[in-house]
Amino acid sequence: MKPGEHYLDSGYPSADLITAALKQGTRMVTPVLLDHSAQAKAHAGFGKNAFAIDWKARQVRCPAGKSSAHWNPVKQHGADAIVITFSVRTCRPCPFQEQCSSSALGRRMLTLRPRAPHEALVRARAEQKTETWRAKYALRAGVEGTINQALDVTGMRRARYRGLPKAASSTPSPQPRST
Numbered sequence: 001m002k003p004g005e006h007y008l009d010s011g012y013p014s015a016d017l018i019t020a021a022l023k024q025g026t027r028m029v030t031p032v033l034l035d036h037s038a039q040a041k042a043h044a045g046f047g048k049n050a051f052a053i054d055w056k057a058r059q060v061r062c063p064a065g066k067s068s069a070h071w072n073p074v075k076q077h078g079a080d081a082i083v084i085t086f087s088v089r090t091c092r093p094c095p096f097q098e099q100c101s102s103s104a105l106g107r108r109m110l111t112l113r114p115r116a117p118h119e120a121l122v123r124a125r126a127e128q129k130t131e132t133w134r135a136k137y138a139l140r141a142g143v144e145g146t147i148n149q150a151l152d153v154t155g156m157r158r159a160r161y162r163g164l165p166k167a168a169s170s171t172p173s174p175q176p177r178s179t
Contacts, residue, residue, distance in 0.1 A: 005029050007140045015117030016079065018124055029136055032124045037110075038102055045099035048110055049122065055115045062100065062108065066090045076111070084110040 006021065008030035021028045039045035052061040058071040069087040073080065091097055091107040101108040112118050127133050 002026055007143070009140065015113045015121040018120045019117045022120060031128055031137070032121060034125060051110060053112070060084045060110060062086060064094050064096050066094065080114050082112045082114065084112065
């Protein structure tokens with residue numbers, strides 16, 4: 001029987017994992033990485049969420065109302081992605097250009113995941129800002145404390161023997177604490 005919710009730390013989530021879990025009927029309760037564009041990091045200008053995406057038309061509309069020039073599906077780090085570029089002719093004369101792009105060319109580029117992973121990531125980012133999500137995720141802190149205490153007391157991270165055959169057959173013994 002699959003869990004309805006799976007609580008994970010921040011080392012696990014990705015758009016693909018969140019989407020795959022949802023398809024199997026499991027919601028991942030985990031902090032996802034935030035938008036890492038220069039604008040989002042600086043809390044100034046227009047992050048990815050300021051752009052309207054028309055998936056069917058394969059167009060992105062910027063906050064100034066201008067449409068993207070190119071929609072290029074690519075592979076990045078072994079994963080599917082979409083690189084959206086706006087025309088230099090559109091971006092350079094725009095009154096919001098400095099808030100939108102720090103590119104030497106003076107145009108904005110966006111890199112998005114395919115639709116399902118992108119939308120799952122957007123929902124997860126929005127949800128983790130709510131008080132309900134924070135209260136729910138606080139349960140994970142209790143689990144982390146229990147696991148950490150078990151590791152400290154039992155020395156489970158250390159094998160008594162060298163080599164996988166001996167280490168696999170041995171049971172860990174408590175390690176003295178160092179102060």
